[in-house]
Amino acid sequence: MALDAAVVSSDPFSPPADSTLWRRDFLLGAATASYQIEGAVNEDGRLPSIWDTFSATPGKVLAGDTGALACDHYHRWESDFDLLSALNVDGYRLSIAWPRVMDEAGRPNRKGIDFYKRLVARLREKGLKVFVTLYHWDLPQYLEDRGGWLNRDIVYRFAQYADLMSRELEGQVDAWATLNEPWCSAFLGYGNGHHAPGLTNGRYATQAMHHLLLAHGRAVEVLRANDPGSLKGIVANVGKGSANTGSAADAHAAHLFEVQHNAWVLDPLLKKSYPQDLFELWPGTEPLVLEGDMETIGTPLDFLGINYYFRTNVKSDGAHGFTEVPLQGVERTQMGWEVYPDGLRDLLIGFNESYPSLPPIYITENGMASDDKVIDGRVNDEQRISFLKRHLAAVDSAIKAGVDVRGYFIWSLMDNFEWAYGYERRFGVIHVDYETQERTFKRSAELIAKFLEERNARA
Template sequence: MNRRQFATRSLAAVAGAVLHQPFSHATTLLSGEQVPGSVPDSVIQKARFPEGFLWGVATASYQNEGAWNEDGKGESIWDRFTHTPGKVRGGVTGDVACDQYHLYPQDIALAKRLNQKSYRFSISWPRIQPTGTGAPNMKGLDHYSRFVDTLLAAGIRPWCTLYHWDLPQALEDRGGWPNRDLANYFADYAGILAKHLGDRITMWAPFNMPWAIAFMGYAAGSSPPCRSSFPDFLKAAHTLALAQAEAHRSIKAASSKATVGSAYEMAPAYPKTNSEADRAAAARYHAMNNVFFLEAAMKGKYPNAFIGEPPYEIMGFKPGDEKILYAPLDWVGLHYYTRRIVSDASHAHCFGGGFSGTEIESDSACARDPYTGLSAVMPTEGPLTEAGLEVWPRGIYDLVTQISKEYNHPFIEITESGCGYLDSPDEEHGRVPDSRRIQWYRETLAELARAIADGARVRAFHAWTLLDNFQWAEGYTERYGLIYTDFRNQKRTIKDSGYWYAKVAASNKLEV
């Protein structure tokens, strides 16, 4: 997941205002004009997590595996993108990344050493179906089968994301996600995975960050396939929602043990002011960026994300799609990194007949697009991580409690959460001191514990990420791992934050 682009080019995407109505949690969610301080030590010291809480880590295939053309794997859109000069910082690729395709036994042993009980990983679609359709590549399936068996032998729950952005290039050549046919192709792929791995994997999520897949790839054009068409974004979003539901049914049909949830990007967004217009804009942002796909699955319809009537014709919505979309999740998975400040821009006329291209606007007076009529900015009241994101621990409390209230207290899993700092090894002492990362986790987890104490049914937390890895368009210039990766020789060194997180996982408390 690309954190810097989330901060500056719209890779983050969410809001925490109320769905279907003006912002009504003003007593809980602070307006953008209020600034809470850092989490007091007394709160951190008292924080406790319930017995059986699952501590884990999250990873992604393209960011870790390497082996980009081995054992029959096909080309992905990220292979094509990174091999195009000028696309990635430093001119690097994910061809090798962390070489986890070959080194996974070592990495899983490290996860066990850190007392991890859940490991969220993704499967590379072109490793299973090189062109996105047809018979499976058995070498790819055998690799993931061995991977899952190694996790289970280590006492770690395998948690599978079917798609973490690496679409087979052959399917992009057929039109990509705006092509409705991809919903059925994806359902076939999901069925193959559940048939071969469903006897051991019980935790499945169809997509990582479906809103970002659609918007960053087809509207903003900052991620592959780098298209800039808002109608294509809307079509892609609808196909992804259909694919989410069809995959859900394919998985359940192939595996009686399967539970299906999500891995949605979310962050609370606060209205810039307490005006009715800004509250309504924050609500639209929440509906579009945060719960668009969740609402589709839970209720078979899209939330009220638009000014006026939803653009169903542009989306390619057909009669009966409501029934296809409806596939209630067994649990809700969400990411947390930071927040957004949202204001109304419904009367602005800055789109020039199109849309402004990014989620985070440099000119906050302009609307992001003519359909949602809002502007979002990256606040900086709190300190910034080295990846450019504001440190705002309170946000995870606001987000988790809101989702709990809106969806009748579902089971929740934090599918990603973490921070980017470029701490380097202390060669003399053989360690990687990263106290800022420890403090980020202490404060964020204290707020999560508070949400649990207030009734949220959160049962797992997955730190992003186990290893420093390939950070999308930022290449190797950002480090989110609990373990330092030396990309020159693939040496792994557990950071101080990794050892701290291991103690938290063993004790269910933050003062360790």
């Protein structure tokens, strides 16, 4: 569906005068992830990851695309950081590629570590806040060969990795996130096979999730010991569910959608228990939980990262679950996802009410894909401009309703490898020509930079 012209204004990014976004202490940043932009998968001692394996498997990724080159950020990071500076953002969220910094025996790979040390040092030179994610899905393949997130031993391997990187970057990182979107790693990787490693078993998904969250808890303990001056947290993707009709059955279906999408992750972290409704939805999939596990998983957080993209409309399947019913006549992105900013506001307010121990929140990803093209040297991405403006307004509304949201990261800094969708779906505010690697500021980037320049001048 085309964007309604009514949502595009003549000044399409600057927020109202009373918006939180004008506050200098509200962090506005941009985000990326290692496998999606770096390329150089065989250089300087980097080992294969599960996404190297998965994307090289015919039929797994659209058009047979892989991350072998991606945005060639491994070689172009200095000029990419100049673009980041031109965007005038306050911070940058990046991830470290686990296969790039350790070998199979757990020994440090100095060339890989030094790459990230250079990145972090340059970001600090530029005065940017540095948010580092330890795991954004690129698990070393040798660990998957041993069972991956199904093998409890991975908890200790992840703690070892967290120990190495937090010692190497001590005092240089403002905020550490242990995991990005464990829901995707567990469900898409082990439940429905849409992501690497491509397994399809409900019990696998819940056991993988348990080990992911347990690894998170262990890593927080390590990070807290090694780098006490930084924030420690985790990033969860959340989704809004709506009922197809006013029936009790459909209302329960929408509830179950949010249980499996949100509470499956947030309840263990913030309540130290799994939601029992999850096992109504997926009977017989309870993970093996050992004594002390939930205490470790529930280790207090300094912040919670929230990634939000869309709403899902569902109806009861007549049994113990739900079926998606796409709404007609709604605005959608290139991904086919409904644009629904109110969902972000409602979820934030709901979490604030449901979790008394809710830590401060950063929106660590929010953005949209569109089929952007360079025409006469320009990229006019009006829908993205409107999308970002409306979602930032939703965040502002949540803050005014009492939710402690301290920042927002646009996904993404640049177009990149979009996992199972390859290079077709473009999320960046900077356009990347994948044949020439030329970067072009989209109109959204120009307006973001303009707003932030004005905000900074007011400070």
